[in-house]
Amino acid sequence: METLEEVEICFPHINTSCRSTRRPHMETTFIYCVLSCIIVLTVILNLLVIISISHFRQLHTTTNLLLLSLAVADFLVGLLEMPGHLHNQGCWTLGDPMCVVYCFLSFLVISVSVGSMVLISIDRYIAICSPMFYTTRVTLNRVKLCVCLCWIFSFVHSSWILRDFFIQPQKYYPCYGNCEVPFNVAEGIVDLVVTLIAPILIIAILYLRVFVVAVSQARAMRSHVTVLTTERSQTVKARKSEMKAARTLGIVIVVFLICSCPYYCFAVGAESQLEASLAVIELWLLYLNSTFNPVIYVFFYPWFRKSIKHIFTLQILQPGSRGVSVM
Numbered sequence: 169m170e171t172l173e174e175v176e177i178c179f180p181h182i183n184t185s186c187r188s189t190r191r192p193h194m195e196t197t198f199i200y201c202v203l204s205c206i207i208v209l210t211v212i213l214n215l216l217v218i219i220s221i222s223h224f225r226q227l228h229t230t231t232n233l234l235l236l237s238l239a240v241a242d243f244l245v246g247l248l249e250m251p252g253h254l255h256n257q258g259c260w261t262l263g264d265p266m267c268v269v270y271c272f273l274s275f276l277v278i279s280v281s282v283g284s285m286v287l288i289s290i291d292r293y294i295a296i297c298s299p300m301f302y303t304t305r306v307t308l309n310r311v312k313l314c315v316c317l318c319w320i321f322s323f324v325h326s327s328w329i330l331r332d333f334f335i336q337p338q339k340y341y342p343c344y345g346n347c348e349v350p351f352n353v354a355e356g357i358v359d360l361v362v363t364l365i366a367p368i369l370i371i372a373i374l375y376l377r378v379f380v381v382a383v384s385q386a387r388a389m390r391s392h393v394t395v396l397t398t399e400r401s402q403t404v405k406a407r408k409s410e411m412k413a414a415r416t417l418g419i420v421i422v423v424f425l426i427c428s429c430p431y432y433c434f435a436v437g438a439e440s441q442l443e444a445s446l447a448v449i450e451l452w453l454l455y456l457n458s459t460f461n462p463v464i465y466v467f468f469y470p471w472f473r474k475s476i477k478h479i480f481t482l483q484i485l486q487p488g489s490r491g492v493s494v495m
Contacts, residue, residue, distance in 0.1 A: 178259035178345035186259060186343035203254050203452070206459055210246030213462035214239045220475035225490050227471060230311045231291055235465075237315045238284040241277045242458035249274055250455050260347035264337045267347035271333065272326055274349070279322035281457070282363050282428075285421050286370055287314055292418075293374040297381045325362060329355055364428065371421055378418075416468040420461055427457035471495050 179185040217239040221227045252270045260267055291311075295302050327334075330349065431454040465472045474494040478484050483492070 178261075182344050186345040200254070203250070206456065207246055207250045207254070210250065210455075210459040210462075211243060213466075214243035214246060214458065216476055216479060217462050217465060217472065218243060219479060219484075220472060220494075223484055223490060224475060224478075224492065224494050226493060226495055227475070228308070230306045230308060231288070231295075233308065233311050233315065234284055234288045234291055237318065238281060238288070238461065241280040241284065242461055244273065244277045245281075245455055245458040249277065250458075253451065253455070259345045261345070268330070268334060268337055270347065271349045272330055275326035275329055276322050278428075278454070279325050279363055280319055281424070282367050283318035283322060284315075285424055286367050287311075287318060289371045289374040289421065293378055296378045325359075329359055368425065371425075375418055375421070416464065419468070420464055423460045423464065424457050427453050427460070430454075 177185050177187060218236060221232045221236045221239070248270070255262075262270075291306060294306055298305070333349070431450045462472075466476075471494045478489065478492065478494065483489055
C-alpha cells in the first residue's frame with residue numbers, strides 16, 4: 169500500500185542529516201507552480217512601485233517615500249526570501265554562510281516592513297488630524313531621515329536577535345541540512361514586542377484617532393456643502409484625497425496584521441505542538457503580505473495604474489518623462 173508521503177534523507181552519507189518529506193509528484197508540481205507564480209508577481213509588482221515612485225517627480229511626496237521603503241522591503245522578500253524558502257523544503261543545500269544571510273535578511277525585511285507601517289500610520293495621523301501643520305512638520309528631509317533610521321534600527325535589531333547564530337550556526341541546528349532561526353524565550357519575547365505588539369498598539373491608536381477625525385470632517389463637509397466657495401471646494405477636495413489615502417493605507421495595514429499575526433503566534437506560542445506543514449503555511453502567509461501590498465495599490469491608486477501604463481509602453485524612456493503628470 170503506497171503512502172501519501174515518502175520520507176527521505178537530505179544527505180544520505182551523513183548520519184546526522186535531516187529528513188525531507190516529499191509529497192506526491194502531482195501535488196508537489198502544482199504547489200511549486202503556484203508559489204513560483206506568486207514569487208514572480210511579487211517581484212514584478214513591487215519593482216513597478218519602486219520604478220514609479222523613483223522615476224516620476226510628481227510622486228516624490230512624503231507619503232510615497234514611505235511606500236517606497238515598504239516596496240523595497242517587499243521586493244527583497246519576493247527576490248530573496250520566497251525563492252530561498254521554496255528551494256529549502258526541509259533540506260538546506262546552500263551551506264552555513266548562505267543560511268546566516270538568509271535568516272538575517274528575513275528578520276531585516278520583516279522589521280523594515282513593520283517600521284514602514286508605523287511610519288505610514290504616523291504620516292496619515294498628522295495629515296488628517298493636524299493638516300495645518302503637515303507641510304511644516306512632515307518634510308522630505310525628515311521622512312528620509314526616518315526611513316534611514318527605520319532601516320538602521322531593523323539592522324541592529326536583526327543583528328541582536330541573531331548575534332549567537334552568526335558565530336556558531338551549526339550549534340543551533342537540530343540536524344545537518346537544517347536552516348532555521350534559533351529562538352530562546354527572552355529573544356522571542358523581545359522580537360514579539362518590537363515587531364508585533366508595540367507596532368499594533370501604535371497603529372491601532374493612531375488609526376482610531378484618524379477614523380474619529382475623518383468622520384467628523386465628513387459630517388462638517390456635508391453640512392456646509394451648500395455654502396462652499398471655489399477656494400473652500402478645493403480645500404474639501406484635498407481633505408477627501410487625504411482621507412482616501414488614509415483609507416487605502418489602512419487597508420494595507422489591516423492586511424499586514426492578518427498576514428503576520430498567525431506567524432508570530434506560532435513562532436512564539438506553540439512551536440512544538442503544531443505540524444511543520446502548518447508552520448510553512450503561516451510563513452508563506454507572512455510572505456504573501458508582500459504580494460498583497462502592490463495589488464492594493466493597483467486597485468486604489470490611479471497614479472500607480474498610470475505609471476504602469478507609462479512603464480510598459482516604454483514612455484519613461486522618452487526625454488522629459490520624469491515630469492509627466494500621473495496624478
